[in-house]
Structure formats: C-alpha cells, structure tokens
Amino acid sequence: MTDEILLSVKDLVKSYEGTSEVLNGISLDIHKGEVVVVLGPSGCGKSTLLRCMNGLEEYQSGSITLDGEKITKNGANMTALRQRIGMVFQSYELFPHLSIQDNITLAPVQVQKVPKEQAQAEAERLLERVDLLDKRTAYPRQLSGGQKQRVAIVRALAMHPEVMLFDEVTAALDPEMVREVLDVMLTLAEQGMTMVIVTHEMNFARAVADRIVFIDGGVIVEETDPETFFEHPSTERAKQFLKTFTFEKKA
Amino acid sequence: MSVDILLEYLPLFAQGALVTLKISAAGIILSLLVGLVCCYVQYYRVPVLRQIAKGYIELSRNTPMLVQLFFIYFGLPKIGLSWSREVCAIAALVFLGGSYMAEAMRSGLEAVDVIQTESAVSLGMNRFQVMRFVVFPQAMAIALPAISANVVFLIKETSVVSAIALADLMYVAKDLIGNDYNTSEALFMLVVFYLLILLPVSLLASYAERRIRYAGYGA
Numbered sequence: 001m002t003d004e005i006l007l008s009v010k011d012l013v014k015s016y017e018g019t020s021e022v023l024n025g026i027s028l029d030i031h032k033g034e035v036v037v038v039l040g041p042s043g044c045g046k047s048t049l050l051r052c053m054n055g056l057e058e059y060q061s062g063s064i065t066l067d068g069e070k071i072t073k074n075g076a077n078m079t080a081l082r083q084r085i086g087m088v089f090q091s092y093e094l095f096p097h098l099s100i101q102d103n104i105t106l107a108p109v110q111v112q113k114v115p116k117e118q119a120q121a122e123a124e125r126l127l128e129r130v131d132l133l134d135k136r137t138a139y140p141r142q143l144s145g146g147q148k149q150r151v152a153i154v155r156a157l158a159m160h161p162e163v164m165l166f167d168e169v170t171a172a173l174d175p176e177m178v179r180e181v182l183d184v185m186l187t188l189a190e191q192g193m194t195m196v197i198v199t200h201e202m203n204f205a206r207a208v209a210d211r212i213v214f215i216d217g218g219v220i221v222e223e224t225d226p227e228t229f230f231e232h233p234s235t236e237r238a239k240q241f242l243k244t245f246t247f248e249k250k251a
Numbered sequence: 252m253s254v255d256i257l258l259e260y261l262p263l264f265a266q267g268a269l270v271t272l273k274i275s276a277a278g279i280i281l282s283l284l285v286g287l288v289c290c291y292v293q294y295y296r297v298p299v300l301r302q303i304a305k306g307y308i309e310l311s312r313n314t315p316m317l318v319q320l321f322f323i324y325f326g327l328p329k330i331g332l333s334w335s336r337e338v339c340a341i342a343a344l345v346f347l348g349g350s351y352m353a354e355a356m357r358s359g360l361e362a363v364d365v366i367q368t369e370s371a372v373s374l375g376m377n378r379f380q381v382m383r384f385v386v387f388p389q390a391m392a393i394a395l396p397a398i399s400a401n402v403v404f405l406i407k408e409t410s411v412v413s414a415i416a417l418a419d420l421m422y423v424a425k426d427l428i429g430n431d432y433n434t435s436e437a438l439f440m441l442v443v444f445y446l447l448i449l450l451p452v453s454l455l456a457s458y459a460e461r462r463i464r465y466a467g468y469g470a
Contacts, residue, residue, distance in 0.1 A: 056373065079375050079377050082372065083374070086373075087373040089366065095385055096389065097388045106374075106384055107374035107376060110384060111375045156373075
C-alpha cells in the first residue's frame with residue numbers, strides 16, 4: 001500500500017427516486033494497493049456505494065474521482081474510466097451466449113483493440129491462475145457457481161484494471177464454493193491489487209482487509225483496521241452488527 | 252381428380268409460387284428492418300420517434316392486411332403515389348409485418364436482464380458495443396420463436412395480394428377455377444404448393460431454435 005490516493009469519494013449523497021437518502025455524505029479515500037472491506041447490514045447502501053464508484057448509478061451531490069478524473073454515470077470519457085475499474089457482481093453476469101474464453105476476450109478485443117491471439121493467450125494465462133484452463137471452450141451454464149464467479153473475476157482482470165470492486169461476490173454461492181472464490185481474491189490482494197470489497201464473510205474480511213469501513217444508515221459509522229474493528233468495535237451499532245454473526249450454545 | 256390436369260397446371264403454379272416467394276422474401280427482409288428500427292427507438296426511448304413507432308404498431312396490428320393493401324393500391328395514387336402491383340403488395344406486407352417483427356424483437360430485448368448491460372458497461376463497452384455483442388445476440392435467441400412464427404404468418408398472408416390481381420399462388424388457383432371449373436385439381440395444387448414453401452421454413456425454424464438453445468442458453 002502506498003500513500004497515493006487512487007479512488008476518492010467526497011461527501012457522496014445518493015437517493016433513489018422518491019426515497020430518503022441511501023448514502024448520506026460518504027467520504028472515503030482508497031489508496032493504491034489498499035484492500036478496503038465495506039461492511040454493514042443489508043440495505044445500508046454499501047452496494048449502492050460500489051455501483052456509484054463505477055458510474056452505474058447517478059448521485060445527487062458530492063464527487064467520486066479516479067486519479068482526479070470525475071466519475072459520473074453519463075459523464076464524458078466514462079468508457080475509458082470504467083476500463084480502469086473492474087467490477088464483479090453477486091450474480092456473476094457472464095454472457096450466456098459466449099464461451100468462457102470469448103467472455104474473457106470480448107472486451108479486450110472490442111474495447112481495447114488487443115489483437116485476438118494476444119487476448120486469447122492472456123485469457124489462458126489468467127484461467128490457468130484460477131485453475132479453469134480446461135473450461136475455456138465451455139459455456140457458462142456448464143460451470144458451477146464458484147467456477148462462474150472465478151471466470152467473472154478473470155474477465156474483469158483481463159482489462160488490466162487499476163482497482164477491482166467486488167459486490168457480495170460469494171453471497172449466491174453454496175458454502176463449499178465460497179472458499180475457491182475467496183482464495184482467488186486473497187491471492188489478488190497479496191499481489192498488490194487495489195480492491196474494494198463488499199462482503200458478509202467476516203473471517204475473510206478480517207484476513208484480507210487493510211481497512212474496514214462500517215456503514216449504517218447511509219453514513220460511515222466506523223472506519224478502522226480489522227483487528228480493532230472485530231476485537232474492540234467502538235460504536236454500539238458495530239457491536240450489534242458483529243453480534244449477529246456469533247452464536248452461543250444454549251444452556 | 253385428374254393427374255393430367257395436375258401436370259398441366261404444374262408450370263402455372265410454379266410461376267405463381269415464384270411470385271409468392273419473391274413478395275414473401277422482400278416483405279420479410281424489409282419487415283425485419285422496419286421491426287428493428289421500431290424496437291430500437293422504443294428500447295432506447297428516443298423521444299418523438301418512439302411515439303411514432305408506437306402509433307404505427309397499433310395502427311398496423313389492428314387493421315386487416317386487405318384494408319392496408321387497398322389503401323396502398325387504390326388510396327395512395329390519389330395523393331400522387333402510384334406504385335406497381337408488386338411494390339404495393341410488398342409495401343402492404345411490410346406495413347403489416349414491421350409491427351409484428353418490432354413486437355417480437357422488443358420482447359426479446361426486454362427479456363435480457365438490465366444487469367447484463369451493466370456488466371458489459373462495467374467492462375468499458377460503449378452503448379453500441381453492449382447492444383451488438385451482449386444484448387442483441389441474447390435478445391434474438393429469445394425472440395427467435397416469435398420471429399419465425401411471424402415469418403410463416405407473413406408468407407401465408409401474401410395470399411391476400413391476389414385481391415389486386417397480382418399473379419401469386421392464390422391468384423393462379425382462383426383464375427383456373429374461374430376459367431376451367433377444375434376446382435379439386437386447382438385447390439389440391441394450391442395446398443401442395445403452400446406446403447412446399449412453408450414446411451421447409453417451419454422445419455428450418457425449429458432446427459434453428461433447437462440449435463440456439465443448445466448453444467448456451469438457460470444459464
């Protein structure tokens with residue numbers, strides 16, 4: 001991790017039409033090489049925050065910048081900016097009509113104009129890293145959820161993004177498939193990728209995070225290192241939230 | 252029913268079939284284009300054009316093709332637009348088919364989940380690339396059964412053009428019945444020729460639907 005700020009969110013206010021604010025003044029700086037895990041109860045706005053960071057949502061006020069360039073849904077230059085931000089969704093969203101290899105090479109070839117052979121070689125290299133090289137001619141429907149999600153990560157990585165956003169990427173997976181996806185993310189973190197992760201996997205959050213950001217009611221309630229957050233949360237709301245993940249045996 | 256008469260009629264029906272095929276082919280291809288334009292302006296909510304498309308679709312789907320054909324053939328010359336019978340027949344078929352194709356394609360486009368678009372956008376694709384590589388192929392696979400049903404429907408609907416004395420299959424049959432009173436032979440040939448045209452189209456359509464389903468859908 002360096003001191004250089006890559007992605008900066010300032011006083012972000014976002015509401016969906018006719019509802020109260022989902023995000024109510026969020027400020028957050030993501031440094032290069034940093035892994036930030038965003039936690040919070042459902043409906044607290046953490047997914048919305050991630051979607052704003054990639055310009056998938058409009059917001060009412062505040063600003064989001066990547067290296068000083070402004071991110072807005074319909075802003076100029078957004079296709080170029082989005083290439084620098086990888087995003088992985090809860091529901092994988094592979095393209096069902098394309099083979100695994102074509103899923104990965106589509107954007108590099110069409111958007112970045114990478115020669116097809118080079119994009120394919122890159123796809124194979126990335127697939128090998130997540131143990132899925134043998135699936136490159138398969139179609140998404142032939143893969144398990146965990147395999148699909150690893151392909152979705154690879155597809156985003158093939159664009160060589162500077163930061164990766166993960167939106168509850170294991171929430172739709174069977175428990176035994178969660179691990180294989182989290183392992184890929186851990187490896188990425190070790191390699192120095194800048195990551196913003198929304199998750200409900202507390203043990204994983206603790207292991208991967210440089211910083212935990214706890215959001216509730218559209219504001220950042222607590223922001224600290226994982227050790228402090230999980231062992232000595234300072235706010236009542238964070239304590240309440242963490243309690244929902246522990247079970248005590250009945251006497 | 253006499254085989255001699257059937258053989259005698261064969262070349263006449265073959266010529267009629269050519270006319271039916273020609274009108275069908277031109278009408279269907281242009282219908283697909285009109286349908287594509289109409290469903291795009293609705294999908295992208297283009298102001299004004301979208302309302303025009305909606306109005307056209309309702310007008311086209313809620314009036315009989317015979318009325319549309321008469322309007323084009325007898326009505327338009329009154330405002331200085333007179334076209335040949337063939338062009339009028341094709342125009343009427345396109346006027347009818349365009350709206351059916353537009354609705355079929357629109358249902359396909361709308362069936363592709365918006366998060367597929369978001370996932371393509373998040374990879375840096377522009378609107379055109381998202382449509383061309385992600386949404387359109389999936390939408391057309393979903394719309395294919397409806398589109399092929401429309402193709403069969405439009406080919407059958409060409410039988411209406413005999414009403415403006417264009418010598419399609421239907422016209423040949425009616426003509427022969429009126430001249431020779433060989434009703435059985437003429438109607439038999441008419442059915443056979445329509446089947447010859449339509450059966451391969453139907454079979455091809457179900458083959459295509461099966462293939463596309465196997466090629467990675469239901470994921």
